[in-house]
Amino acid sequence: MNPQESLELGLAQVAAAIADGSRARMLSALMDGRAWTATELSTVADVATSTASSHLARLQQQGLTGCVQQGKHRYYRIASPEVALVVEQLMGLAAQGPGPLQSKTPARLRFARTCYDHLAGELGVRLHDALLAQGWLDAGGHGLTPEGEQHFSRLGIDCVPSGRRHFACPCLDWSERRMHLGGQLGARLLTHLLDKGALVRVLEGRELxxxxxxxRLLQRQFGIPA
Incomplete structure (x- = not known):
């Protein structure tokens, strides 16, 4: 098998893993950025726990999910930010209505939601725009300016890149058709807003x-009007 044939086969296998309705529901649930047990995911997918385990094994085989052992329990999550980005864009295509720039996504989910581990939706776009307007995020959206580093440090947000993941990167928001902030910085910003009680997760799902x-905090710390 030549490299092109191998690539085509791999693409077909990944697509087939996502195409199953139960596995698609599991991936959608995992896009809230949290780790779930097989039992929890079986409830989401409305299948038996044993069936859920088989589905998760298929997703893991294709590199779409990872598993973390914690004591006697096994927790599943999206394998990487890169996988999350692909799933998010596929969900955006699925959410498109028949007309141009129309979406079937509920208004509350469009306003604020998690995009794996960072903030998305209208609020995520407004935050990204505010960081640019204040001169804290560089024009390309790939890093903080010196003024931005000073401001974020005062807020107690770590500004030091770590690992191989992009520190900051613009991420196309499929419901707003504009950029929100991804990467390590986007994840740290969402954690900051959750820790401060500015945003609250719903019990299930991606809505914030x-x-x-x-x-008040967004207006005071980032200049976003109420």
């Missing part, structure tokens, strides 16, 4: 709720 205190 902006609190009244969060509106």
């Amino acid at each position: 709720t902006l609190t009244t205190g969060g509106q």
Whole structure:
């Protein structure tokens, strides 16, 4: 088998792994950035736990999910930010309605949601735009300016890159058709907003709720109007 044939076969296998309805529901649930057990994912997919385990083995075989052992329990999550980006874009295509720039995504999910481990939706786009307007994010969106580093450090947000993942990168928001902030910095910003109580996760799913205190915090720390 030549390299091109191998690539085509691999693409078909990944697509087939995602194409199953139960596995697609599992991937969608895992896009909230949290780790789930097979039992929890079986409930989401409405299948038996043993069946869920088989589906997860298929997803793991294709490099779409990873597994973490914690004591007696096994937790599953999206394998990497790169996989999350692909899944997010596929979900964007699926959410498109028949008309141009129309979406079937519920309004609350369009306003604020997790995109794996960073903030997406209208609020994520507004935050990205505010960082550029304040001169804290460089024009390409790939790093902080010196002023941005000073500001983020004052907020207690780590500005030191680590690992191989991009420190900061623009990520196309499929519901807004504009950029929000991804990479390590995007993840650290979401953690900051969650820790401060500015955003609250819903019990299940990717939706985030902006609190009244969060509106004030976003205005005070990032210059985003309430």
